Amino acid sequence: MDEPQEHQEPHFANYRESWEADKLIDKGLIHPTVSKVYTLENTGQAALDVHHNLHQGKVGVLCLAPEEGLGVRDEDKRAKHIDKINRFRGIWRLSKKFTHRARARPLEVVPGPHVAG
Structure with missing residues (x-):
């Protein structure tokens, strides 16, 4: 019989x-993307x-x-990567509790400026 595994806290x-x-973010190699x-x-x-x-x-x-x-310090760097930052802007998925319904209604997303703070 296997030994019980010790509970580990999530890694941060x-x-x-x-x-x-x-x-990596500063070099533009990875991009924090914004949904809303x-x-x-x-x-x-x-x-x-x-x-x-x-x-x-x-x-x-x-x-x-x-x-x-308003917190942007380097407008040129931000402009260079703005499409990647806003990649998921306005894209939402249905939660599991809605997927079993035959006619799930999509969430209303109000479009805003395509600039993340």
Whole structure:
């Protein structure tokens, strides 16, 4: 009989791994992709959408900014990779709880500016 496996906590990047990932992002070799950005007032909906795994890329919440893109420090670098950053913008998938229905309705996604914050 096999030995019971010890429970392991999910792995999160340590400082060095985070630093290396940041370098890859800075070089444009990997791109954090954005599905949708919510206003602070819609944080609950953002959390619900993430809970139901309806997003494809990152989900953002504007906390101190009235609009997207205000934290961009290098406009040229951002412009070079904006299509890859917004690759999943407006693309949503149905959660498992909706897939068993014969007529699942797609979520309404309000198009916004194609600039991630």
